[in-house]
Amino acid sequence: MTDTITEAEQAGFASDMTQSTTLGQSVRAYANRVRGGDMGALPSILGLIALFVVFWLANDKFLSYLNMANLITQAGPIVILAMALVPVLLLGEIDLSAGVAGGVAACVMGVLIVKHGQPWGIAVLAAVVTGAVIGLVIGLLVAKLGIPSFVVTLAFFLGLQGVTLKLIGEGGSVRVNQEVIYGIANKNVDPTLGWIAAAVIIAGFAALSLLRQRRKVAHGLQHQPLAVVVAQIVALAIVILGVTFVLNQNRSRNPNFPIEGVPWVLPLIAVLLIGWTFALGRTSWGRHVYAVGGNAEAARRAGINVDRIRISVFMACSAMAALSLIVQASVSGKVSTSSGGGNALLYAVGAAVIGGTSLFGGKGKARDAVIGGLVVATIANGLGLLNQASYINFVVTGGVLLLAASVDAISRRRRSASGLG
């Protein structure tokens, strides 16, 4: 080196261990990141709060216990489908057929239960496997033949609707009144059990966060200040306890038949969210998904089997889509020829993007699907309460998606200008 090394430069490498030691510093660092275009979930959370305020001002029924529970069940299928799409979007690909692939899978489940009298567990497994097989074929065509995923999945979008028609007959539908499947959206967790589960999740999150923090400090790794970790735990606790409290209130209009408790779809989403957050953030597979989405050539040179990653992501997507359409079947009580068709997929893509997942690949989280899915469902729910014509719903949702995509594009430009991830 030249002989002009300053003290700061010499110490430069050790300084990263104790970076942002105080709460104030890390708040400032966060503000800088946001200004630099790395906004994460912030716009979608602010948007969600704004929507809640607007709809609450417009209609006092919006914040009623009954409507909040309805909102959760309405959001369920969108959130799960959006979560299915997050890994595909992380690769910079798209799966237009996820909705109808889930539709075919839900048909398989419905037919197995209704016509063949199979137990629900086997039917659900068969549906998930159906989804995975569809995803395998899509993945092979994209990865091995090199057809753009847009084209492959557009073809599947058209073709699989035909398969659904064939499975359940023109214009028909399969009623799903199996107790467990029907119960996902229509039955509730016992309030006591709900409180216990909420407490367990909060305690688990707190324990894991604090342990990780302590381990990082002990090994001299880069870590967040304790105050930030505690603030995250408190924020999560407030959200979980608040939601549990609202959903545990009696929301029945008939005083003789109380309806209370968290709808079963919510713990299902929680499990999927935890699973996907773990898979994407804490396993090599997840790391490789981000790598392929960020720079496929670099991933290949690093010895990652890029084709295998692509194929596995499309398989996971279609298998998750099967779960989404099973929940949809539970909400509507039937599987019909239009299951997963129409706008279902586009709403889910919109939800993921609104939540903060980039369409350019390499950036996004499983939780984006939850926040974005809630935004999309809130628009539909709120406008529905206001008895607006359905055209308004389309226009507003389209507008919000455009807004989210603009935020994505602009923040991406800012990120590359300011050099943030």
Place this chain on the structure above:
Amino acid sequence: MSSSTPVLELRGINKSFGVAHVLHDVDLKIYPGQVTALVGDNGAGKSTLVKTVAGIYLPDTGSYIFDGEPVAVHGPKEASSLGIEIVYQDLALCENLDIVENMFLGRESRHGIVLDETTMEAKAREALTSLSVRTVKSVRQSVSSLSGGQRQTVAIAKSVLWNSKVVLLDEPTAALGVAQTRQVLDLVRRLADSGVGVLLISHNLTDVFEVADRITALYLGRVAADVSAKDVTSRQVVELITTGQSSDLGGAAALTTV
């Protein structure tokens, strides 16, 4: 610091693509602890030779000797398992990942199926520290926030992390400014001083004379000269690159002149 036996030696390598005979009886020696510079004009066969070393191309004839043992290298994975690391010109880093994630990409440490971030971060920091890298603010910085020189530094540090015996650097200073070039060349020198055999592919003769111990010049697919850097002048090397010979380069230096 010179060692008598090369860590990697190619002998009599020939490689053709259809009718194009790209490499003619090429000999290449990379010594541990030394920087060997590979110079030559465009089309001289530099990249073909590098890809042969990397295992991407199989030579038609000739032998590949690693640590004194003849080996056959079928593919980049076999090359890297021998301890040969290639730092490409266009870097091959994922901008959306941080420094630690990039350094361990494809070779992550794990506990069962869970990534072992503790070990990875500590090792990455150790590797950067061992190269006296002071220009990186944090190992958890995203690569997109790094300058060209810093990215090159990360790519080179990756080879230290994996205890490579041979590191191939393809034009490491091509896109860099003056100060960053300085940093990267210092790093190349420290890498060699730690006992690694370095092959530096470069067009920039100033850089070559700055760090190289030996210079191998390619001309139209043949080795025009394999000389010690202090035995030649910049003008002679230019002659070797452009004409394949140098009039006043006598004795052993011009052994393999065309």
